[in-house]
Amino acid sequence: MFTQYDACAICPRNCGTDRNNGKKGLCGETSALRVSWAGLHFGEEPPVTGKGGSGTIFITGCNLRCKFCQNWQISQDGMGLAVTDSGFAEMCLELERSGAENVNIVTGSHAIPAIAAGLRLARQEGLRIPILWNSSGYETPEALSLLDGLVSVWLPDLKTLNPELSENLFRAKDYPKAAKRALRFMADRAPLILEGATRERPSGKIVSGLIVRHLVLPNRLADTELVLAWFAEHLKGKALLSLMTQYTPVPDSPYATEIDAFPNRLMQKKEADRLQNLLESYGIEDGYYQELVEDTSWLPDFTRGQPFSSALAKPIWHWREGFIGRKE
Numbered sequence: 001m002f003t004q005y006d007a008c009a010i011c012p013r014n015c016g017t018d019r020n021n022g023k024k025g026l027c028g029e030t031s032a033l034r035v036s037w038a039g040l041h042f043g044e045e046p047p048v049t050g051k052g053g054s055g056t057i058f059i060t061g062c063n064l065r066c067k068f069c070q071n072w073q074i075s076q077d078g079m080g081l082a083v084t085d086s087g088f089a090e091m092c093l094e095l096e097r098s099g100a101e102n103v104n105i106v107t108g109s110h111a112i113p114a115i116a117a118g119l120r121l122a123r124q125e126g127l128r129i130p131i132l133w134n135s136s137g138y139e140t141p142e143a144l145s146l147l148d149g150l151v152s153v154w155l156p157d158l159k160t161l162n163p164e165l166s167e168n169l170f171r172a173k174d175y176p177k178a179a180k181r182a183l184r185f186m187a188d189r190a191p192l193i194l195e196g197a198t199r200e201r202p203s204g205k206i207v208s209g210l211i212v213r214h215l216v217l218p219n220r221l222a223d224t225e226l227v228l229a230w231f232a233e234h235l236k237g238k239a240l241l242s243l244m245t246q247y248t249p250v251p252d253s254p255y256a257t258e259i260d261a262f263p264n265r266l267m268q269k270k271e272a273d274r275l276q277n278l279l280e281s282y283g284i285e286d287g288y289y290q291e292l293v294e295d296t297s298w299l300p301d302f303t304r305g306q307p308f309s310s311a312l313a314k315p316i317w318h319w320r321e322g323f324i325g326r327k328e
């Protein structure tokens with residue numbers, strides 16, 4: 001039992017829920033650590049994916065709950081299974097045995113105490129690969145410091161710096177302030193270290209550092225410009241920027257019906273061109289730029305053991321099936 005869950009203030013929502021008593025906070029979760037899926041993922045940034053794939057573990061629940069979330073089945077609809085510390089540690093070790101370059105914890109901001117305990121146990125039991133923290137950025141430095149000595153690579157989003165848009169999309173007007181604070185904390189913790197870079201593979205393998213992700217929203221390039229300007233002023237030279245243009249409407253999500261802040265469509269070529277100009281004007285060269293997607297077929301489905309395309313991921317564990325292909 002973690003005392004931080006008694007009157008929970010783990011995240012900036014500070015909702016005070018007694019999660020140890022079985023109550024669910026605004027993140028949708030009690031004190032139980034629940035996981036939806038674990039497996040090798042080949043679609044992350046090049047130094048994260050490496051050769052073996054990134055060992056992703058998708059945590060159930062979310063404290064931000066974006067209306068446009070592509071993972072809504074697990075972030076907001078509760079698909080997942082409770083796991084113990086040792087079950088979580090075994091998942092990490094199985095990913096390493098399967099060739100993962102790292103353990104990549106996806107959206108665990110609301111469950112930091114339990115995840116830290118599971119990661120500590122995994123290290124004690126021999127886990128050697130780096131640990132990545134892949135989050136929305138809606139976090140407090142106090143909670144993130146529970147990951148000291150465990151996480152060496154930070155992969156947060158910087159979704160927007162516009163408080164009105166934050167209120168509209170996440171019901172969290174304080175998102176910009178909280179995310180800026182969290183990202184500064186991460187940058188101070190993790191010098192950028194890429195190992196094994198060669199001429200053929202210049203990205204190498206990330207073992208320490210900060211990669212800031214920003215998803216560009218349709219017809220909201222002015223908001224993206226705010227993010228680029230802040231990154232250029234505070235993090236350029238200390239962190240990498242990953243600009244994502246994959247915004248995709250999620251037709252099956254019951255949470256996407258209220259999106260009125262932007263047109264619910266894919267990004268357009270003319271927007272992508274303007275984005276390139278913005279990157280140049282802020283002199284941001286270190287990082288990654290995702291090419292435009294042209295359809296919605298890549299959206300994951302977590303009811304299946306393989307939620308992604310088989311080229312994109314190899315399943316190891318699923319909330320309904322447990323370890324896939326393993327005789328328990």
Ligand code: SF4
Pocket residue numbers: 008009010011012013014015016017019024025026027028029063109110111
């Ligand atoms: S982690 Fe969940 S319960 Fe805790 S403050 Fe945030 S929303 Fe509330």
